[in-house]
Amino acid sequence: MGAGAARLLVISTAFFVGLVLCLGVILFVGGRGTGTSVLQAAPIGGPFQLIDQDGRPFSDQDLKGKPFLVFFGFTHCPDVCPTTLFEISEIMRKLGSEADRTAALFISVDPERDTPEAMKEYLASFDPHVRGLTGDAAALATVARGYRVYYKKVPLEGDDYTMDHTAIVYLMDKDGQFVSPFNMKRTVEVAVGDLRKHL
Numbered sequence: 001m002g003a004g005a006a007r008l009l010v011i012s013t014a015f016f017v018g019l020v021l022c023l024g025v026i027l028f029v030g031g032r033g034t035g036t037s038v039l040q041a042a043p044i045g046g047p048f049q050l051i052d053q054d055g056r057p058f059s060d061q062d063l064k065g066k067p068f069l070v071f072f073g074f075t076h077c078p079d080v081c082p083t084t085l086f087e088i089s090e091i092m093r094k095l096g097s098e099a100d101r102t103a104a105l106f107i108s109v110d111p112e113r114d115t116p117e118a119m120k121e122y123l124a125s126f127d128p129h130v131r132g133l134t135g136d137a138a139a140l141a142t143v144a145r146g147y148r149v150y151y152k153k154v155p156l157e158g159d160d161y162t163m164d165h166t167a168i169v170y171l172m173d174k175d176g177q178f179v180s181p182f183n184m185k186r187t188v189e190v191a192v193g194d195l196r197k198h199l
């Protein structure tokens with residue numbers, strides 16, 4: 001198996017594990033009040049304190065009252081991240097003025113390279129509602145743990161490296177509570193309708 005195929009396998013495995021974890025949490029939430037509360041998993045998401053692409057502090061408190069999408073990735077990502085950010089941008093554009101009442105977060109899993117400046121330059125290609133968040137390794141590890149995101153540095157030839165990472169888009173409600181993984185495999189209209197329900 002070539003390195004590319006191996007990496008693809010790791011990414012799809014990570015995605016699957018992430019999805020299973022999400023479903024597991026849904027089952028736990030669904031099981032509330034049926035005597036399984038002792039086993040309740042910690043909620044997905046939670047508080048965070050990061051830096052946005054303008055170098056300003058940004059935390060979960062800045063999202064109060066807005067449903068939002070969260071996606072983890074890195075600016076050097078060859079395909080999954082740009083594709084997903086393009087799709088999220090389409091959704092934001094379609095929302096029109098309502099996009100101001102939502103948020104879309106692109107949280108870095110590559111603190112070494114993703115400085116606020118690098119994030120700003122990268123995000124210039126996408127809808128301005130997409131906010132890039134970064135921070136030091138510890139801060140990013142904390143937020144990734146909160147969202148059950150897997151990521152791992154993978155060395156490439158020379159000094160180069162890439163990152164494997166969970167590629168789930170999370171839908172969070174106005175109160176910052178996890179709703180579900182946001183299905184990107186549908187038309188922009190349907191996705192927008194889904195997001196609108198949470199405004």
Ligand SMILES: [Cu+2]
Pocket residue numbers: 073074077078079080081082165
């Ligand atoms: Cu990526």
